[in-house]
Structures are given as structure tokens and as C-alpha cells.
Amino acid sequence: MEDTASTNGTFVEENGNFRRYQRVSVKPDTWIRLGEQGHRGYYFKARRILHPNDYREDFEDLYETYQQLEEAKHQLENNRRAVKFITPLLMCLGLVLSFLPGIKDNGLAIRASFMLPGFVSPFIQDLMLNKLEKKIKELQGKLICPKCRRSLGKDDIINREHAICRAH
């Protein structure tokens, strides 16, 4: 690959760092960056120039992402079921605590044990649901066609071909 005197520069990744080059040999899996670091740079793998219409590897990656998404959705369903049981369980625990010696004669401690579920539930909710929901959204955002950037359906991913633009 040769940079024909561009102003913004052509950078190639080596051991996690990008270095500017005028002339360099690349492999299909080499990351290339045109221009500045961060969101202003344009990042792509060398295979995009070596085989511009070959999206096989992209679709393999997409399939992997799709599987991660399915797994995360499944996990979320399980967690939703578990969370439903956790609040009543915490209420029972609060009730049991309120009968313990040292607590049962102390009005403040009794109130605290009844407040336990309301206090702990938001944390459990965040840990078991919100984080997973965020992950699912991120994964869904990645399921776009590498050629036309439109979102892909399940069939496109399983067939390794986008039905609309025919990229495969």
C-alpha cells in the first residue's frame, strides 16, 4: 500500500498502535486508518481494498455478533424471571429479620428491615436488567450491512447475504 502524498496521512496498526507510512505491505487482517485518530479517522481492514466486494469475513463476524445477541436476550429473559422472585424473597427476609432478637424491640431496626426490599431492588434491577439491556442495544446496533449500512434481518445473517443489496 502506498500513500500518494496525502495531507492527513495513512496509518497502519502494529501491536495495537497506529504508525504513519508512505509505503508499507499489509495483510488482509491489517487495520488501516486514514487521517486523524478517533472518530475523525476512517478505519477499515486491508481486505476491504484487496477484495472490495468480498464480505464473507464481515458476515462471519456478523453471525458471531448475532449469536451473542441471542445469548444476551436469553439471559435477559432468565434474569427478568429471577428478579420477579427476588423482591418477594427480600420482603420475606425483611419480615424474618424483624422478629430477630435485638431487632424486634427496636422500632427503627424493624422499619429498616421492612425497607430492605425497596432499598436493594434498584441495585439488583440495575445489575441484572439494565446493563444487559444496554448490551443488547449495542449488539443490535452492530447488525448492519457492511456494504449499504442498512440493518440486517435474521435471514440475511444466517444466509450470509443481504437480500437488498446482495452483498455477501
Ligand SMILES: [Zn+2]
Ligand atoms: Zn446491504
